Amino acid sequence: MKLHWTEEDLAANWLLLPGELEIVGNKRGVTRLGFTLLLKFFQLKGRFPSGPQEIPSDAVRFVAQQVRVDPDIWADYPWKGRSVEYHRASIRQHLGFREATFADTEALKAWLIKSDILNHEHRMELLRETILDRWRRLCIEPPTQKQVQRLLRSALQEHEANFCDSIYQRHNHATLKRLDTLIAVEPSSEDEAEWTIWYRLKTAPGRAGVNSVMKAASRLNLLREIGLPDDLFKDVPPKLLERYAKRAAVEEPFELRRHAGPLKVTLMSGCL
Secondary structure, eight states: OOSOOOHHHHHHHHOOOTTHHHHHTTOOHHHHHHHHHHHHHHHHHSSOOSSGGGSOHHHHHHHHHHHTSOGGGGGGOOSSSHHHHHHHHHHHHHHTOEEOOHHHHHHHHHHHHHSSHHHHOOOHHHHHHHHHHHHHHTTEEOOOHHHHHHHHHHHHHHHHHHHHHHHHTTSOHHHHHHHHHHTSOEEOTTTOOEEOHHHHHHSOOOSSSHHHHHHHHHHHHHHHHHOOOTTTTTTSOHHHHHHHHHHHHHSOHHHHHHSOHHHHHHHHHHHO
């Protein structure tokens, strides 16, 4: 919600429509202003505000002028108790909405996982807007922000588990063993520190020359010997593959070894 609204924006989003004053009825003072602000906010966002901070002061003044009350009394609106619950129920009934149930939440999670959305987007804020829009279209008031966050985290985890398992199942036993070899610890003859073939694969060949060409050719042969299926990521959206490749590129071998088999294999295959 933006902080400052132009007169055109206020008129488009916060102007009382014909007949809405009848819904406000004979409410007075802060009750009159609070009810009207909740009504207009719900029409705009498909949910109720979590607190007064979500409603911009420009909108408060604009609505207060329409219902003829002092905008300063907005600070006294009660956010808990019977009054606000009654206001919310009346607004839901008027707009044809109902409160979300556990079944609604599970159904939305299943829809999100089944759809193609998570293949292209994983940023929480954008996903949140997507499911809030979905609930709005279904005329369902969404649950609390914490519940929405839990839903999104659960959906992302299940989507990742499904995707990684599908990639893992396409590798044969020999290929899986060769991938494990890449991150197995090898003693370094130079400084006796831990060393892995994976680290060597990720190291740049160096300045152009015969040695760098030979190193690049050696790495290419090693990758071919791993035996990844040629069409492993054929139907995988580029954004999803890029997400796992970037993640694998910054993880150390010991971090990769900690992952469960499907996630580890998917990260390594995506990076190779």
